[in-house]
Amino acid sequence: MKALVIIPAYNESKSIINVVKEIEKNKQNKEYKLDYIIINDGSTDNTKEICEENNFNVINLVSNLGIGGAVQTGYLYALKHHYDIAIQFDGDGQHDAKYIKDLVIPIINGEANMTIGSRYITDLSSYKSTIVRQIGIKFLSMMLTLLTKVKILDVTSGFRAVNKDIIEIFAYDYPSDYPEPESIVTVIKKGYKVAEIPVKMQERLYGKSSITPLKSIYYMIKVTYAMIMRCLIERK
Amino acid sequence: MDIKLRIFIILLILICLFSILKVIKLKKLDMRYGMYWSIIFIILLIMIIFPSIIENIAKLCGFKEAPNMLFLIAIFILFYIVFRIYITISRLQEVNRKLVQEISLLKEEKKK
Structure with a gap:
């Protein structure tokens, strides 16, 4: 089994070295072979130079595509190089590479086709985001249950793993902005099994969240709309 | 407004909403733009069903x-x-x- 960690990075020069170091540290195991690819989404800082200096495995996008386009590039790479499993992992140091194994093993064992690293499923994580954001996530989680009858708590988590079939789906069609909840609906509607795995997340050390308070209302409307549309258009 | 005209307009709006769904499904329209158009048509729909809302706002604005x-x-x-x-x-x-x-x-x- 070959697994690929996809690391989308936009202006992450301060954290990217640490992220790669953590992944390298958690590479050893018998069940699968782990590689990584950094997708530098047209960063305006020296992310590109740092990756090249350290000989990291990196794809530099010619122009900024946004999170969806960057992650999809990773899925295209995974498809091209015949990876069996792809893991999404943020470049800002929020995620803990220790849990990559927890996400991958259920997919290898066939217990799920997609696994989502969740902050809410148990009390592993001290960092749970702000109250307002938690209410937003709760609402989106309820929407998901309403639309698909599947219960997933941390719908906005960007720490996820998928199998080969879903790599192919995402390589062909992946939302351009705020992709996480929408793509979960797609996967479920296509008849795949999604499981939530408890993980620990840290508060990001550098850089801001991509969602400012002003954008949050737009975010909620867009994501809700996209989830309903996905529910209407996706078939097995 | 005449009830027949209103029903006709409502049908027209529903056809538009359905068309948006179709072009999104065929990947001819980005979800974001689909949302903008859907919101415009849904607001229109509400105004047609409850015309008193616009009349009151218009009066308020002079x-x-x-x-x-x-x-x-x-x-x-x-x-x-x-x-x-x-x-x-x-x-x-x-x-x-x-x-x-x-x-x-x-x-x-x-x-x-």
Whole structure:
């Protein structure tokens, strides 16, 4: 089994070295072979130079595509190089590479086709985001249950793993902005099994969240709309 | 407003909403733009079903007739949409230029 960690990075020069170091540290195991690819989404800082200096495995996008386009590039790479499993992992140091194994093993064992690293499923994580954001996530989680009858708590988590079939789906069609909840609906509607795995997340050390308070209302409307549309258009 | 006319307009709006769904499904329209158009049509739908809402707002804003306000709003929205399209086209031009340059440079490198 070959697994690929996809690391989308936009202006992450301060954290990217640490992220790669953590992944390298958690590479050893018998069940699968782990590689990584950094997708530098047209960063305006020296992310590109740092990756090249350290000989990291990196794809530099010619122009900024946004999170969806960057992650999809990773899925295209995974498809091209015949990876069996792809893991999404943020470049800002929020995620803990220790849990990559927890996400991958259920997919290898066939217990799920997609696994989502969740902050809410148990009390592993001290960092749970702000109250307002938690209410937003709760609402989106309820929407998901309403639309698909599947219960997933941390719908906005960007720490996820998928199998080969879903790599192919995402390589062909992946939302351009705020992709996480929408793509979960797609996967479920296509008849795949999604499981939530408890993980620990840290508060990001550098850089801001991509969602400012002003954008949050737009975010909620867009994501809700996209989830309903996905529910209407996706078939097995 | 005449009830027959209202039903006709409601049907028209529903057809528009269904068309949006279809073009999104065929991947001909981005979800984001689909959302903008859907919101416009849903607001129209609400106004047709409850015409008293616009009449009251028009009165509040000092319009003599409610349709005057609607025309004004419609023109502004259309202007705004065209403006946004121009911004998007400009961005696409920029990206397109970069892509052509990048690929040409790559081909040149490969030749050597």
